Amino acid sequence: MGTDTAAADDTTYRLNDGTSLPAIGFGTYPLKGDDGVRAMVSALQAGYRLLDSAVNYGNEEEVGEALRRSGVPRDEVAVATKIPGRFHAKTLALQSLRDSASRLRVEQVDVALIHWPNPSQDLYPQAWQALVEAQRDGLVRSIGVSNFTEAHLHRIIDETDVTPAVNQIELHPYFPQAQMRGINEGLGIRTQAWSPMGKRQAPFEEPPVADAAAAHGVTPGQVILRWHVQLGSLPLPKSATPERQRQNLDVFGFELSETEMGAIAGLAREDGRLFGGDPDTHEEM
Template sequence: MTQVPTHTLNDGQPLPAIGLGTYRLRGADGVRAVASGIDAGYRLLDTAVAYENEAEVGEGIRASGIDRDELVVTTKIRGRDHSADGAVRSVEGSLERLGLDRIDLVLIHWPNPSRDLYVDTWRGLVYLRERGLVGSIGVSNFTPAHLQRIIDETGVTPAVNQVELHPRFAQADLRAEHERLGIRTQSWSPLGARKPPFDEPAIAEAARAYDVTPAQVVLRWHVQLGAVPIPKSATAQRQASNLDVFGFELADAEMAAISALDDPSGRLWGGDPETHEEM
């Protein structure tokens, strides 16, 4: 089983350097996938209200037999629950569906700027953290302007911003802003799921050089950037492979060559945080 190193967040809480994404892992197969991921060594689990699988994630945790305190469980508040009171109701519902008495990390899933309630939602998360129902609080898909606004208006800096990040959409400016503010970057769709860049020479050549898969090269690139990738897989073999990225190190030139694949228009999922509305 792979031992995963951890980062320390700006609130002092630990965060594993790689996590298991659970988008679309539902039903009995979803439960088995979560349990097998934990068995492989994942200690960071990522779900969301919008994924409609919090119950399966909770059941997978219990089926794994792993001590709950070894895990960092993440969920996210969807747009329809924006507001301080809505955040409280959302987290209370997530706790019930997960079957847990606390959630280690809760994120605002999207800023939904046209509703202009993300600052109030953030205040609700601050309250929940103070109550002890939530360990760390953060955001997802926030721009520097969104981040600065919630910090300025509440005095509380997010621990995490989870954003689309992969070699063709490397978000260097946003990552630099995270570094300046002390926010940990998390990477969703870390492999560029719709169009994986595995045939790119920068990735294929590194995979041959280290006798690893192209996916492992890409995930190692995230790790060396200081970002926390959350790849999703339902198969035990691929889960283990995705986790096994701590036995080699990419050279500076290899990191630069992969980063050079970046395209400012390389967003794959069409969700521009300035306009996207997730309800």
């Protein structure tokens, strides 16, 4: 798979802390309420084994409910959540993690991330210390970050000697993030891709995607997710539609050529971000 040799096989990644995650996860935003639970149960039954949530999605209770309703054994599913900006101070971050575990109704959170660095607050190193402590105490299994730049990563690694297991960043064909993927890979950090399809601006009709879909007899969505897998990026597609949920996992039976991979990456735009979410300036509380 690409140049990244960390993949144990096509469908699993081994993280730098010795644990594993599936090669494709399920994005849960903005799934909420009973419809949200139903969509997540359907995703679990389709085979997803990583659910990506966050305090700010307001759906941790639904994630926990879906987990129980699905009948899939707890230890087969990785549940991920994120600490919001308003809780970066260390004691608040630790409380945020305990509250997440309680809303999810799990003993241990499988993956906990800092949602955004919010550099103007300058408290993300405290949130990272809280994650390091929570992992040491067993409240959290794997710890990581989201939307971190190279400078943010170096700061927390230098201060704690602990390297995040994952960095979840915006990544889709209009914004392929070659540089940030290289930085993550160089540090041994798994790149997760948010809005992996490009959300509402998904390039399903762009010729490199549509042509590859026709050539391989798959859908444009499957081409985009296969592109992620071959890049070594772990995509987190969201779909409330059972048929799309199944399709989005079924991307291991074909391979894109180097030409097709390059043509899709060629869709990159100078600033291909969906909403200007530059982590140096965009902040979320």
